[in-house]
Amino acid sequence: MSEAMLRLSGVEKIYNRGQTSEVRVLNGVDLTLARGEMVALVAPSGAGKSTLLHIAGLLDTPDAGRVEIGGEDMTGLTDRRRTMVRRQEVGFVYQFHHLLPEFSALENIVLPQLANGVARRDAVARAQALLEQVGVGARAGHRPSAMSGGEQQRVAFCRALANGPRVLLADEPTGNLDPGTSDQVFAALTGLVRGTGLSALIATHNLDLAARMDRILRLDQGQVVPG
Numbered sequence: 743m744s745e746a747m748l749r750l751s752g753v754e755k756i757y758n759r760g761q762t763s764e765v766r767v768l769n770g771v772d773l774t775l776a777r778g779e780m781v782a783l784v785a786p787s788g789a790g791k792s793t794l795l796h797i798a799g800l801l802d803t804p805d806a807g808r809v810e811i812g813g814e815d816m817t818g819l820t821d822r823r824r825t826m827v828r829r830q831e832v833g834f835v836y837q838f839h840h841l842l843p844e845f846s847a848l849e850n851i852v853l854p855q856l857a858n859g860v861a862r863r864d865a866v867a868r869a870q871a872l873l874e875q876v877g878v879g880a881r882a883g884h885r886p887s888a889m890s891g892g893e894q895q896r897v898a899f900c901r902a903l904a905n906g907p908r909v910l911l912a913d914e915p916t917g918n919l920d921p922g923t924s925d926q927v928f929a930a931l932t933g934l935v936r937g938t939g940l941s942a943l944i945a946t947h948n949l950d951l952a953a954r955m956d957r958i959l960r961l962d963q964g965q966v967v968p969g
């Protein structure tokens with residue numbers, strides 16, 4: 743059997759709304775991403791995609807169930823260890839790029855590497871190589887505000903991959919782009935992911951993009967089912 747990079751088992755999440763009402767957003771989510779798999783997560787707005795991605799990426803904890811990354815059970819880890827695993831093993835991409843506005847594209851990819859203990863020279867070389875790979879190498883010195891939306895998002899992909907994570911989690915990564923740009927930016931993301939062994943879970947409303955991934959999963963009534 744192929745190696746599981748991300749596994750969620752029986753994951754539950756309940757939010758309290760006031761003192762009397764609660765909403766069970768995730769109700770026994772089981773999900774496994776094999777090494778190198780690109781999987782689409784499709785769900786109506788409000789179904790709990792962001793909640794699921796945050797739990798999978800160790801930004802939030804489930805009320806029940808467990809999360810394993812690279813075969814390691816994340817339940818009961820110290821905050822310090824969780825932060826370390828998140829920084830090294832998980833890359834995030836959001837609908838909006840969230841790049842640091844006062845830094846260049848290159849620096850936005852260098853900084854997370856420095857925070858992870860990489861030497862500056864190596865970090866710069868990796869950042870430049872990633873930018874070249876997604877076709878924005880010539881923009882390395884530009885600040886985000888001097889780049890197009892598609893270019894900004896490509897830089898955000900590079901930043902997410904800066905520390906060589908094993909798992910990439912993306913929440914509507916092309917949701918803010920027009921259809922043509924969305925296609926190109928998705929192709930750039932695919933180019934970065936394929937062949938690296940990285941496993942990607944990509945939430946999208948775009949069914950054309952979803953159809954280009956290895957599998958489609960649907961979040962339905964708090965559970966993940968084949969799409």
Ligand SMILES: Nc1ncnc2c1ncn2[C@@H]1O[C@H](COP(=O)(O)OP(=O)(O)OP(=O)(O)O)[C@@H](O)[C@H]1O
Nearest residue numbers: 757758759767785786787788789790791792793794
């Ligand atoms: N901190 C919170 N407290 C209470 N309810 C919450 C909280 N966070 C999310 N919810 C509720 O949980 C449900 C799922 O939210 P979530 O953001 O995960 O959905 P989503 O599928 O990502 O939606 P969208 O596609 O619109 O971003 C929603 O009904 C939301 O209102």
